[in-house]
Amino acid sequence: MSLFDSVFDNPKNALFLREDSRTEGKLPLAIEQIIETELGYFNQSVSITNQNQIPDTPQIPIQNPTTWLKIPDVICCFVDMEGSTKLSVGLHDKTTAKAYRFFTETAIRIFHQFGAAYIDIKGDGVFSLFNKSQSYTALAATVSFKTFVYEHFTPKVQKLTEQNVGGHFGIDQKTVLVRRFGLKSYQNRTDRQNEVWAGKPINMAAKLASLSTNNRLWVSDRFFYNLKDEQAIYSCGCPNGVKVELWKKEDVSKDSRFDFDNAYSLGSNWCERHGKSFCSNLVKLDTEN
Numbered sequence: 143m144s145l146f147d148s149v150f151d152n153p154k155n156a157l158f159l160r161e162d163s164r165t166e167g168k169l170p171l172a173i174e175q176i177i178e179t180e181l182g183y184f185n186q187s188v189s190i191t192n193q194n195q196i197p198d199t200p201q202i203p204i205q206n207p208t209t210w211l212k213i214p215d216v217i218c219c220f221v222d223m224e225g226s227t228k229l230s231v232g233l234h235d236k237t238t239a240k241a242y243r244f245f246t247e248t249a250i251r252i253f254h255q256f257g258a259a260y261i262d263i264k265g266d267g268v269f270s271l272f273n274k275s276q277s278y279t280a281l282a283a284t285v286s287f288k289t290f291v292y293e294h295f296t297p298k299v300q301k302l303t304e305q306n307v308g309g310h311f312g313i314d315q316k317t318v319l320v321r322r323f324g325l326k327s328y329q330n331r332t333d334r335q336n337e338v339w340a341g342k343p344i345n346m347a348a349k350l351a352s353l354s355t356n357n358r359l360w361v362s363d364r365f366f367y368n369l370k371d372e373q374a375i376y377s378c379g380c381p382n383g384v385k386v387e388l389w390k391k392e393d394v395s396k397d398s399r400f401d402f403d404n405a406y407s408l409g410s411n412w413c414e415r416h417g418k419s420f421c422s423n424l425v426k427l428d429t430e431n
């Protein structure tokens with residue numbers, strides 16, 4: 143047990159009842175000890191292990207305080223509800239509750255079904271991580287969820303709440319550092335620890351999503367460049383047999399939040415006739431490569 147864990151073993155004792163014989167001082171002794179411990183780690187050097195794949199979550203370091211994993215080109219798909227602030231917990235608690243479940247639970251389960259390496263909730267959105275070898279799968283998963291939002295979520299929730307709600311969708315890709323922070327175990331609770339993915343893709347995917355409106359998916363150029371197969375670039379040709387380019391280039395160079403200049407946005411959902419085959423063909427492209 144580390145000092146950090148022992149201090150929090152019983153927070154009430156630690157903070158308020160623990161003997162603190164000092165007559166003066168700015169902070170309670172227990173708090174000073176936490177800061178001192180962390181200062182000690184801050185002054186130590188960090189050990190970073192390069193890893194090609196996103197590890198299983200139990201393999202993400204938590205115990206050794208200076209150990210991190212570094213994973214290149216991690217793909218992050220971020221989705222959250224557009225217009226969620228219009229849903230009122232005070233007035234329409236039950237429909238709001240239903241809407242949250244419909245959106246969030248479906249997102250988690252769809253990304254899981256596509257084999258995401260990691261899935262978590264961030265705010266009231268969901269992010270899922272895919273390895274760099276899974277770019278078509280990441281796209282297929284997000285378009286599948288986007289299609290669900292358009293076909294089911296928006297019309298159903300609109301009917302119940304008379305509010306215009308939808309989805310925000312974003313994808314980015316870059317190197318991340320990961321480890322777990324917090325208390326490894328505390329009274330069987332898991333809310334005192336979580337994985338921290340330091341690096342651009344999670345934040346950038348969320349910021350790209352925040353720009354997306356009208357059921358469009360926004361992706362960074364560095365993710366977009368993975369999509370070389372025409373099935374990811376051109377439409378199926380419905381309804382008139384003419385295949386059209388699906389993506390629109392978006393200039394984000396004036397937006398200082400991004401470390402890239404161009405994004406690409408996609409409006410289309412899976413086609414009624416060809417969606418299913420497009421989806422499985424895209425996933426196959428990852429396994430063939």
Ligand SMILES: [Zn+2]
Nearest residue numbers: 378380413416
């Ligand atoms: Zn079609």
